[in-house]
Amino acid sequence: MKKKGFISTIVLIIAAILLLKFWFDIDILTWIKKPEVSDFFIRLSNFISLIWENYLRQPFQITLAFVNDFISKNF
Numbered sequence: 811m812k813k814k815g816f817i818s819t820i821v822l823i824i825a826a827i828l829l830l831k832f833w834f835d836i837d838i839l840t841w842i843k844k845p846e847v848s849d850f851f852i853r854l855s856n857f858i859s860l861i862w863e864n865y866l867r868q869p870f871q872i873t874l875a876f877v878n879d880f881i882s883k884n885f
Contacts, residue, residue: 830836841847 827838831838842851
């Protein structure tokens with residue numbers, strides 16, 4: 811299985827947006843500005859922030875400190 815890179819993922823997203831815009835005549839900016847869509851993204855952002863602050867930040871910082879310590883001692 812071939813791994814996709816970050817750039818290819820961005821290109822794929824841009825191609826999908828262009829396909830929606832020109833083939834299906836969907837206006838992405840108007841869709842994003844709808845209250846229910848913007849409310850969804852606000853709720854999603856709040857949920858991700860909650861998960862990060864309560865569950866992921868501390869283990870990530872511990873792991874990052876371990877990796878940083880390991881690199882500084884061994885290299």
